[in-house]
Amino acid sequence: MRVKPGAGRTRVGGRYGDDTLVVAVQAPAVDGRATQAALKAVATAFGLPARDVRLIAGNTSRTKIVELAGEHAARWAELLGS
Incomplete structure (x- = not known):
């Protein structure tokens, strides 16, 4: 993921x-x-607990590699398109 700090609002x-x-x-x-903040935003976007x-x-x-528990390929593709 690519983090954009200091954004006007949090957005994944x-x-x-x-x-x-992109995670602003x-x-x-x-x-x-x-x-x-980015890790928390990603957890929320994927409906996961922060842990x-x-x-x-x-x-x-600014470029980070994260691991999500479970299978989320469809949601990842959906968020990439937004």
Whole structure:
């Protein structure tokens, strides 16, 4: 996923490149606040508890790799298209 910190509103959807999901968050990119807000937004968008979204790589980068519990390919494709 690609995080856009400091957005006017939190939003999950859209495409960055070929298959990277865009996550815009209001939180600034300070002390990991944008990362935590992005993980929470992704959990909400997929209807998962926050504990089921795990950051794999990219803690200090705008581009992050996350792991979601369960199978969510259809929802991922739907959010990429928005």
